Amino acid sequence: MSLSSWEDRRATTLHRACASLxxxxxxxxxxRCVGLCCVLLPFQRSADFAFDKAAGEPCRHLDDGHRCRIHASLLEDGMRGCVAYDCFGAGQTVTEADRLGDFHLVEQVHEIAWYLADAGDSTLTADAGRLAGSPTAEGVADLRARAVPVLRAAAERARAAYVGWRDLAGADLAGADLRDEDLRGASLRGTVLIGAGLDGCDLAGADMLGADVRGASMAGADLSRALYVTRRQLGSLRLRPDEAGTPPRLRA
Incomplete structure (x- = not known):
């Protein structure tokens, strides 16, 4: 399949999948949420968080209206992890349905649905929508198991357009200098890219599922046609691509 044909097909299937969402x-x-991530999620003092917080303990910065008192200065106050976090819409979903106890399960379902939409699979995406309404641990596990081959197949179709694509899946490339590298079609699934330099890289068709890009620099990089990029990944970067280099559904 030619590059242009693949891109046309992906655009069509992504549109159909998103329509089912x-x-x-x-x-x-x-x-539309009540600060669930600020209460339910734990974190430890680190480069991402300024202090320890246990699961179920309200963050010290959460006000009585379920809003963050330091939202405008999270980075300056050492809360980089909050900037990078994204619940994929699970927070408002369970808040408005008065199902706060389902937050963790719904978050997982929504994350899987995010990847499925990128893969252009409308059938499983619709299944995810139904599961989100009444999630169970078994249902989430089943959805994930069915999604794995679909996501892999979509990545294989994408990289088929690029001769000599690089298989870097699972590699430890923390701090690596990859500036201006041609990473089109590369498998970066689960790759550790903490603090790496990817400025100017072309990542068209690259599989970014689970890639750890905390503190990495992607100034001038092109992620617009990469697969499985999330807001969490973009939020954890030290330097982000410009709008043109950002996947369309992640643009402001």
């Missing part, structure tokens, strides 16, 4: 809101809207 009418019952699954994958874009977080904190104004």
């Amino acid at each position: 009418s019952v699954v809101d994958l874009v977080a809207d904190c104004s």
